Amino acid sequence: MESLGQMVQKMSSPQLRQRSQQLVHDLFHDPLVIEFRAQYPEISEQQLTLNLSRLYQYVKDCKHCAACPGLDLCPNDFQGHYTRLAVENVTGESRIYDRQVPCAKLQARETESQIKKxxxxxxxxxxxxxxxxxxxxxxxxxxxxxxxxxxxxxxxxxxxxxxxxxxxxxxxxxxxxxxxxxxxxxxxxxxxxxxxxxxxxxxxxxxxxxxxxxxxxxxxxxxxxxxxxxxxxxxxxxxxxxxxxxxxxxxxxxxxxxxxxxxxxxxxxxxxxxxxxxxxxxxxxxxxxxxxxxxxxxxxxxxxxxxxxxxxxxxxxxx
Missing domain, CATH: 3.40.50.300 (P-loop containing nucleotide triphosphate hydrolases)
Known part of the structure; x- marks a missing residue:
């Protein structure tokens, strides 16, 4: 399956391709991505491009959490969870991985549920x-x-x-x-x-x-x-x-x-x-x-x- 970055490169419409390149530019210059790159300087530009979808989901979830409307109204794709990125070395190459992590509000609700029991x-x-x-x-x-x-x-x-x-x-x-x-x-x-x-x-x-x-x-x-x-x-x-x-x-x-x-x-x-x-x-x-x-x-x-x-x-x- 092609990555989002590869699909951007293959887009034939100049206008669509220009718009997509602008989105990628904005994503790479987002403070959250800049912070991630500073934390993992070993990550190559190619790896970032191959993982645009992960970066996008990470940024979107973090911004939703920063303006959290409450657990019951959580706008993230996986309610009560947010995307966390990590970097692992695989056969000598640093790769980006993501996982869904329960937020503090969900953890508090689950803890309260256990207390009630x-x-x-x-x-x-x-x-x-x-x-x-x-x-x-x-x-x-x-x-x-x-x-x-x-x-x-x-x-x-x-x-x-x-x-x-x-x-x-x-x-x-x-x-x-x-x-x-x-x-x-x-x-x-x-x-x-x-x-x-x-x-x-x-x-x-x-x-x-x-x-x-x-x-x-x-x-x-x-x-x-x-x-x-x-x-x-x-x-x-x-x-x-x-x-x-x-x-x-x-x-x-x-x-x-x-x-x-x-x-x-x-x-x-x-x-x-x-x-x-x-x-x-x-x-x-x-x-x-x-x-x-x-x-x-x-x-x-x-x-x-x-x-x-x-x-x-x-x-x-x-x-």
């Missing part, structure tokens, strides 16, 4: 898991919650450095102070390091357990998922309408397995004493102090309590 959410708005705020931005949202934010950052860094610990966090504070967001951020950040995670919105989960009683396999799979996840978050614990079965046979089984093995995290409007009172009372059997205490024995020793202060941010996009 490590996180399972029960009834929690998944947008909270995808915010991607940096540390400075999170810290600047509300100075009153800075100590809590700092504790979350420290937990993330310690886990990355030392591996998983059986000790979790208990985030307590008023409505709308960002507890769920901070826990979702922790989950997302540690998923980047390869940890799997589950976050469960307790009020809806406990309600859904009623239907799972009729589907033993779904219940078994759900409980096993929560047992085995590297990170488990019970979001808004204390707001659920407990029944003895959910407390003793579901939550109890999960926490009994995880204690001393893997960390469990909680967000709540209740402090520890108030949570124990909540867990001691069910809508069926009334108050059972020893049942509440038994569950607390699987919670309190395995968490560090973190107070989350600040203003109510419900309905505010700037969490």
């Amino acid at each position: 490590r996180i399972y959410s029960f009834y929690v708005d998944e947008r909270a898991l995808q915010e991607g705020y940096d540390e400075v931005e999170i810290m600047s949202k509300d100075s009153m919650r800075s100590p809590a934010v700092g504790r979350v950052f420290r937990y993330i860094n310690e886990t990355r450095e030392n591996g998983l610990s059986p000790q979790g966090l208990y985030m307590v504070g008023h409505f709308g102070t960002g507890k769920t967001f901070l826990m979702s951020y922790l989950l997302h950040e540690l998923a980047k390091s390869g940890y799997s995670g589950v976050i469960v919105y307790m009020p809806e989960f406990v309600e859904d357990l009623k239907s799972m009683m009729m589907d033993s396999q779904k219940l078994k799979d759900t409980v096993e998922l929560m047992k085995q996840a590297d990170l488990l978050i019970f979001d808004d614990i204390g707001a659920e309408n407990l029944n003895p079965w959910a407390r003793d046979h579901v939550m109890g089984a999960i926490l009994n397995y995880r204690m001393n093995r893997k960390p469990t995290f909680y967000t709540s409007n209740y402090d520890m004493k108030a949570l124990e009172r909540h867990l001691s009372f069910t809508n069926k059997d009334g108050e059972e102090n020893h049942k509440g205490q038994r569950l607390m024995d699987r919670i309190a020793p395995f968490v560090d309590v973190v107070s989350v202060n600040g203003s109510n941010k419900r309905g505010n996009r700037n969490k």
Whole structure:
């Protein structure tokens, strides 16, 4: 097959040939080609002429990337990729080769997709898991919650450095102070390091357990998922309408397995004493102090309590 350069040389129409020669001239004088030639001075003029199509594709892709309209609107022939040129010595002659390379935006999307596969959410708005705020931005949202934010950052860094610990966090504070967001951020950040995670919105989960009683396999799979996840978050614990079965046979089984093995995290409007009172009372059997205490024995020793202060941010996009 003839190269683009050879076809240019054979064009019979003077006007067409002149136009083509101008295109070749412009291509050779493009800053990207000049830079490429400076990087590989061993490349001959003949090799450049034989590889005009590769040079053209390289320049076109680079210019598209410089004015990137976003991954979904990528104008390159191979969406999310750009042409990269390389030079290899073959039988004593330097030759130009090209390959399609994924761009940073595509790599970031694929990385995010892998992160999402490590996180399972029960009834929690998944947008909270995808915010991607940096540390400075999170810290600047509300100075009153800075100590809590700092504790979350420290937990993330310690886990990355030392591996998983059986000790979790208990985030307590008023409505709308960002507890769920901070826990979702922790989950997302540690998923980047390869940890799997589950976050469960307790009020809806406990309600859904009623239907799972009729589907033993779904219940078994759900409980096993929560047992085995590297990170488990019970979001808004204390707001659920407990029944003895959910407390003793579901939550109890999960926490009994995880204690001393893997960390469990909680967000709540209740402090520890108030949570124990909540867990001691069910809508069926009334108050059972020893049942509440038994569950607390699987919670309190395995968490560090973190107070989350600040203003109510419900309905505010700037969490």
